[in-house]
Amino acid sequence: MNGQSIQKLKKRFGNKIQENVPFSSLTTVEIGGPARVFIEAKSTKELKEILTFVKTEEMPFFIMGGGSNLLVSDEGLEKLVIKVANSNIQVHNNLVTVQAGTTLQELVDFTIEHGFGNLNRMTGIPGTVGGAIYGNAGSYGQMIGEHIQEILAFDPEAEEEVLVSQDECQFTYRSSGFKKNGLIILEAIFKLPNEDPETLAKEADEALSLRTAKYKPGTKCPGSFFKNLFTNEIPEKALKMLPPRNDTYGKTPSYIFIEELGGKGDQIGSIKIADFHANLFLNLGEGTASDFWSLASKWHKKVLDRFGVKLEPEVQLVNLPPLGEV
Numbered sequence: 001m002n003g004q005s006i007q008k009l010k011k012r013f014g015n016k017i018q019e020n021v022p023f024s025s026l027t028t029v030e031i032g033g034p035a036r037v038f039i040e041a042k043s044t045k046e047l048k049e050i051l052t053f054v055k056t057e058e059m060p061f062f063i064m065g066g067g068s069n070l071l072v073s074d075e076g077l078e079k080l081v082i083k084v085a086n087s088n089i090q091v092h093n094n095l096v097t098v099q100a101g102t103t104l105q106e107l108v109d110f111t112i113e114h115g116f117g118n119l120n121r122m123t124g125i126p127g128t129v130g131g132a133i134y135g136n137a138g139s140y141g142q143m144i145g146e147h148i149q150e151i152l153a154f155d156p157e158a159e160e161e162v163l164v165s166q167d168e169c170q171f172t173y174r175s176s177g178f179k180k181n182g183l184i185i186l187e188a189i190f191k192l193p194n195e196d197p198e199t200l201a202k203e204a205d206e207a208l209s210l211r212t213a214k215y216k217p218g219t220k221c222p223g224s225f226f227k228n229l230f231t232n233e234i235p236e237k238a239l240k241m242l243p244p245r246n247d248t249y250g251k252t253p254s255y256i257f258i259e260e261l262g263g264k265g266d267q268i269g270s271i272k273i274a275d276f277h278a279n280l281f282l283n284l285g286e287g288t289a290s291d292f293w294s295l296a297s298k299w300h301k302k303v304l305d306r307f308g309v310k311l312e313p314e315v316q317l318v319n320l321p322p323l324g325e326v
């Protein structure tokens with residue numbers, strides 16, 4: 001971004017514009033170089049104004065939510081980084097409408113308290129509702145996309161709002177159509193069954209205790225690094241090489257492949273694969289994106305060479321090459 005563009009942004013949005021904000025301060029893994037220019041959009045109106053402005057001025061931009069699923073390069077990003085932070089939850093006609101910048105935890109807590117089912121076991125997933133929809137986040141048998149009736153999004157190219165139906169969202173395991181269509185999620189409408197709040201809270205507590213065994217407090221990571229695999233899509237030969245186990249929800253966890261090859265505890269620089277979980281890549285303190293990428297690429301290649309299985313990152317790599325490519 002050139003100095004003239006930055007001056008224009010400052011003129012339009014004043015002291016809401018910040019320069020050179022390190023991604024290490026914006027992401028849960030605490031890694032990443034500077035966001036050249038940064039703004040937090042605290043309302044839907046403000047978000048649309050920013051998006052319209054960048055379109056008119058032809059400025060490159062990047063959308064983020066809570067930064068809990070991002071690995072950004074050490075060079076950072078020469079773009080306007082827009083953090084979606086509009087936040088509100090409402091109920092009309094038994095439908096829950098939530099703005100994209102609301103934290104997923106606020107939504108989960110709200111639905112439990114008001115007796116709406118199907119999101120309670122996602123308690124503890126960090127980040128925003130927008131980020132969760134983008135990657136179809138989920139846990140313990142629940143996925144956010146399954147319960148969406150409709151999304152209100154903004155098309156930055158056409159500079160207009162669009163309604164996206166459940167079908168058009170194209171939700172699949174840890175993916176959605178938003179990874180391709182370039183739309184910015186403004187708010188989501190959920191259709192959820194009415195259930196007993198006490199039962200929902202009890203289930204949420206159970207899910208949370210399983211979660212905290214994996215993600216210890218203070219852990220610096222972007223969540224699980226690789227996506228799990230559908231067991232019926234794994235070559236027979238590879239399955240035979242794995243130890244016997246009971247798959248949950250028809251999936252084979254990706255950690256098994258890395259664990260089988262002795263990956264637990266492997267380390268490059270300050271990035272380490274957890275001793276207790278082979279799909280958890282931790283920043284021990286001063287970790288770099290470059291070391292993170294190298295460690296992930298190393299195990300991506302080892303699994304491919306040994307099992308013929310191509311692991312796919314669940315984490316969004318930003319300004320970094322695909323794993324294995326230099």
Ligand SMILES: Cc1cc2nc3c(=O)[nH]c(=O)nc-3n(C[C@H](O)[C@H](O)[C@H](O)COP(=O)(O)OP(=O)(O)OC[C@H]3O[C@@H](n4cnc5c(N)ncnc54)[C@H](O)[C@@H]3O)c2cc1C
Binds near residue numbers: 066129131221316
């Ligand atoms: C400790 C820990 C535990 C986790 N556990 C889980 C888990 O159990 N299950 C799971 O699925 N994930 C898990 N994650 C990963 C992560 O929390 C989720 O993917 C989360 O939903 C990402 O939301 P975010 O707001 O942080 O998105 P970000 O990381 O900020 O962004 C992720 C992507 O979403 C896009 N995006 C964000 N907001 C919008 C928007 N409004 N419109 C369009 N695109 C948008 C961004 O451009 C980016 O590409 C975990 C992460 C951590 C750190």
